[in-house]
Amino acid sequence: MALRSSEITIPNVRLGLEDLLTVIQSLDEPSRARVAQALAEVEMDARFKDLIEQLAARASAEDLTDADIDREVQAVREAGRPA
Numbered sequence: 292m293a294l295r296s297s298e299i300t301i302p303n304v305r306l307g308l309e310d311l312l313t314v315i316q317s318l319d320e321p322s323r324a325r326v327a328q329a330l331a332e333v334e335m336d337a338r339f340k341d342l343i344e345q346l347a348a349r350a351s352a353e354d355l356t357d358a359d360i361d362r363e364v365q366a367v368r369e370a371g372r373p374a
Contacts, residue, residue, distance in 0.1 A: 306314070315326050 315323060318326065
C-alpha cells in the first residue's frame with residue numbers, strides 16, 4: 292500500500308512522518324509490538340484481498356473432485372511430517 296501522505300491530521304495535532312516515527316520509536320516494547328502488528332495486519336489484509344480477487348478471476352477447474360482435493364491435502368500433510 293502506498294503512503295498517501297507524509298503527514299497525518301489529528302484534531303489540533305499535526306505530525307510529520309518523521310515525528311510519527313520518533314513517537315513510535317519512543318514507545319515501550321509492547322506498544323511498539325502492537326504498532327508493528329497493526330501494520331502487518333493492514334499489509335496482510337491488502338495481500339489477502341488481492342489474492343482473493345485473483346482467485347475469483349480464475350476459471351474453476353471442473354475436473355477436480357472433492358476426493359482429489361482430499362488426496363492432495365493428505366499428501367501434503369504426510370510430506371510435512373518428520374521422518
